[in-house]
Amino acid sequence: MEQAIDILEAAGVDCRQLKEPSRKLFFFTPDRQIRMILVKPNDVPTYVEYGIADMGIVGKDTLLEEERLLYEMLDLKFGRCKLVVAGFPEKRDVWITHSHTRVATKYPNIARNYFLHKGKSVEIIKLNGSVELGPLTGLSDVIVDIVESGRTLKENGLVILEEICSVSARLVVNRVSLKMKNREIKALIDDIQRVVEERENGKVN
Secondary structure: OHHHHHHHHHOOOOOHHHHOOOOOOEEEOOOOOOEEEOOOHHHHHHHHHOOOOOEEEEEHHHHHHHOOOOEEEEEOOOOOEEEEEEEOHHHOOOHHHOOOEEEEEOOHHHHHHHHHHOOOOEEEEEOOOOOOHHHHHOOOOEEEEEEOOOHHHHHOOOEEEEEEEEEOEEEEEOHHHHHHOHHHHHHHHHHHHHHHHHHHOOOOO
16 A cells, blocks of 8 residues: 555655545545545455446456456556465475366465466365465465565475466556546556656666
8 A cells, every 4th residue: 555655646646645544445635636445455356347446556466366347557566476386395396297286375266267277177275364374284285376575485395386477566447437537547547657667767766
């Protein structure tokens, strides 16, 4: 949230209310031209797809998992990590050949699609907590999860077996809103893109 606010403010959106201590979920900019809604990350694609929000900021992992009908407009270049298949080092070269592989994950749709594309039949076990416990307890052979530094995997004796894709925060837009409010939305997207590009090029610290 802090990084999203930082980019929005640099793009000219007044986010002062968002930074004040509050339990409110609805906020308006002082000129009341923009309404901001705070929702759980997994709910962002839903609010945007149904047009409750015209735009949203959400992780690429959530977009892939939710499979909502949205336009993905920008890679915001923060929250960078990787979606991977991980497990014990000794399984590095043999796990994929098992006739029956159990996969523990918070991302059942991503895992299912990934292994289907590879022609591999797997049993998906949905977990909401620490998926690293899957291989450690014998619940699963491998896991599909997000990795940033890899420290948690290492401390639990696990390694990356395969990399699925890179993940970062993305700017998404409702399809109808982009047509009906094109001028306003496009202007804000252009401002946000300018900020992201300047920071990537080292012009802004």
